[in-house]
Amino acid sequence: MSPEIIEKIRTLKKQRKAVILAHNYQPGPIQDIADFTGDSLGLSIEAAKTDAEVIVFCGVRFMAETAAVLSPDKTVLLPAQDAGCPMADMIDASQLRQLKAQYPGALVVCYVNSTAEVKALSDYCCTSSNALQLVRSLPEDRDIIFVPDKNLGGFVAEKTGRPLILWPGYCSTHVCILPEDVIMARREHPAAVVLAHPECTPQVRAAADELLSTGQMLKFAKASSAQEFIIATEKGILHTLRKENPDKRFYAVSQKAVCPNVKKITLEKVVWALEDMQYQITVPASIRAEAKKALDRMLEVTP
Numbered sequence: 001m002s003p004e005i006i007e008k009i010r011t012l013k014k015q016r017k018a019v020i021l022a023h024n025y026q027p028g029p030i031q032d033i034a035d036f037t038g039d040s041l042g043l044s045i046e047a048a049k050t051d052a053e054v055i056v057f058c059g060v061r062f063m064a065e066t067a068a069v070l071s072p073d074k075t076v077l078l079p080a081q082d083a084g085c086p087m088a089d090m091i092d093a094s095q096l097r098q099l100k101a102q103y104p105g106a107l108v109v110c111y112v113n114s115t116a117e118v119k120a121l122s123d124y125c126c127t128s129s130n131a132l133q134l135v136r137s138l139p140e141d142r143d144i145i146f147v148p149d150k151n152l153g154g155f156v157a158e159k160t161g162r163p164l165i166l167w168p169g170y171c172s173t174h175v176c177i178l179p180e181d182v183i184m185a186r187r188e189h190p191a192a193v194v195l196a197h198p199e200c201t202p203q204v205r206a207a208a209d210e211l212l213s214t215g216q217m218l219k220f221a222k223a224s225s226a227q228e229f230i231i232a233t234e235k236g237i238l239h240t241l242r243k244e245n246p247d248k249r250f251y252a253v254s255q256k257a258v259c260p261n262v263k264k265i266t267l268e269k270v271v272w273a274l275e276d277m278q279y280q281i282t283v284p285a286s287i288r289a290e291a292k293k294a295l296d297r298m299l300e301v302t303p
């Protein structure tokens with residue numbers, strides 16, 4: 001990492017009164033220059049609490065949109081314009097409207113990995129950390145539509161016993177992780193505990209020891225007496241796991257667990273974002289107000 005570029009980012013950050021957020025999946029050098037690292041909702045909440053005028057979100061578009069929903073008075077920048085989330089794009093507003101029309105009376109829960117428009121049409125938002133608690137809190141006599149991730153939704157349905165109406169979306173990175181990868185990794189590291197993200201397929205989930213969000217993985221690894229861990233989620237998280245637990249060992253379950261979108265952010269693009277104030281992510285006021293309601297209702301249930 002060149003010291004000049006780090007210094008440049010520091011100077012520009014001060015000039016622009018900016019805060020830099022890096023998602024847990026970002027490349028190591030990006031996580032190292034960030035003011036906050038974490039999951040998408042936690043980062044957006046942290047940024048809203050600061051008096052920064054500009055938020056540079058090192059992540060993907062839906063994450064920057066969430067920050068824009070929670071910080072309407074700040075300018076939100078996504079350093080790579082094309083850093084999208086295939087899963088979030090697997091359902092749009094008109095598809096969700098049609099689904100709602102098919103199940104009148106159903107409550108809609110959307111995973112935070114969704115567009116602001118989809119959040120605006122949902123009753124509740126959820127994260128992979130609080131999805132179980134949120135769904136358990138919903139009235140037993142109501143149907144529940146869960147979008148867009150069929151894998152997280154399937155995990156929630158299994159654990160809560162609630163028959164969710166699932167949308168067939170999925171994370172194209174997590175579905176690249178195969179049960180065979182878990183078997184091979186266990187063979188190589190027989191003492192390791194396998195931590196998998198609930199966005200993984202049912203077969204991978206069944207092969208894992210623990211099913212955890214990124215934030216939960218970081219807490220679990222710190223608190224656990226185990227010394228070795230096989231990690232079944234996007235490889236970027238290994239950076240923080242290793243940094244926070246220098247005496248423990250972490251292995252990626254598969255070299256294929258890399259999201260090409262989160263990796264579009266580079267230090268140079270962070271510099272350009274701050275220099276040119278690009279790429280600004282905005283959410284129209286009417287969508288913002290409705291999306292915020294879905295986030296607020298979630299926070300009432302799972303503060």
Ligand code: CIZ
Pocket residue numbers: 023024038039040041112113127128129197212213214215
């Ligand atoms: O909520 C997030 O930021 C994502 C994408 C996953 C997680 O488990 O933190």
